[in-house]
Amino acid sequence: MTTTDATTSTTTSAQPRRALRLGVAGPVGTGKSSTIASLCRALADEFRIGVITNDIYTDEDARFLRAEGVLPEERIRAVETGACPHTAIRDDVTMNLLAVEDLERDFDPLDIVLVESGGDNLTATFSPSLVDAQLFVLDVAGGGDVARKGGPGIGRADLLVVNKIDLAPYVDVDVEQMLADATDAREGRAVLGVSRKQPETVEVLGQWVRDMHSTFREGGHTPQDPGPMAPHFHADESGEGGYVHSHDDGEPAHQH
């Protein structure tokens, strides 16, 4: 499936404007919420923005964003993902899809809806039935070698953000090398080094979103699926190692 589900949605009244739906995924603690806060600060004068947060539990991220005061707080809504954030952006997007459609209807016209995934592992990416484009967020403090590991989010999200670059000297990471590794892993797709303490980097990130919005508005953007899941490891019940498999050969999906 390469198109979003918006065309099949049904509301009885006039259709609200279809916003650019932009996903923000990445491991726990890499700065997804603060990236969204930065984007809202940079773009709130130009675009009408709404935010859906997904937490592993409760609505912590929505509370953080409301406290940051970057948007009218009613335009920030939380979806609880039953301790399984991965499922809510990929296998079962209905909760998020409905939340996005509700936001678009209630605050019509919105230009951009940001959907923040609950922090998960490197294989968690958004289904194109939920978002039009997605950012994958890493940070330098997670280790300079993470970008080299690849995987669907790092390799094929529309944009890879390497966050907290101001921390690099303290964690012995060579930012230029990490960005170069990421660019290699992505075969030339966009990579940005960002720190909210370096406003010029936030401006470049904001410009990327502006450009994506223009392309989307002009109908020039087709949602890409970064998946299928990369081969991954399962511990063996007997405790004797485990096995690596992938899901692209007709194996049934399963819970992790």
Next chain:
Amino acid sequence: MLTTPTPGPDRSAALLLLSDGRLPAGGYAHSAGLEQAIARGWVRDATTLGDYLRGRIHTTGLVSASFAAAAQHRTASAMEAGDAGGTEGLAPLGAALAGLDRELVARTPSPALRRIARDLGRMLLRAMRSIAPSTQPVLDAAGPVLQQPIAYGTVAAALGLTARDAAGLVLYEAAATPAVAAVKLLSIDPFATHRCLVGLAPELDELAERAAAFATADARDLPALAAPLSDIAAELHTNHDQRLFAS
């Protein structure tokens, strides 16, 4: 003209699809009150989990299943009328289901439970619009917002299932949702949770028969059994910090 799927035992694949926990309709994020029951010490192990599930299916489970059966019957009747005389026949469906919805809401004292059932019902209807586009005329006539048991009944009818199917499905869901959530919330053998479900199977079937018998009943005459602790748990859960499940 609509084509009403033929009801009967040959629709079992549709029943399996609808009752499959992997159906992408948002249900996996809910524990049906179990998380709070565990937090309060009401459920502690496989034995008390079994008691919790039994209490649930015999009270709110039976009520939900009866409303699902009633919704199936009203939807199937409207579809037959639609087949006979074009889409005009579906027109009264919205009002019939809204009447059922009001009766079910009246049987649900907790505002949190009403909101959760409404959200789950909306998600099921939203998901089915994409999953089974052929059901769209029926779902449009039914309306986008229905309590979950009524949504199940309507969707079941749209897929050609019977009132008994709808009742059995809702009862199984009432037991399986918390049973599956238990493994994330308790230190419990996952086989033990399914052992509870197997143990309840004869009761689930018997209750489904009873619920299905209400399919044609007036909405006012549907069962009104209550489970007050479930209502209290749902209210407590809305303010429970660091919950894993939305309900």
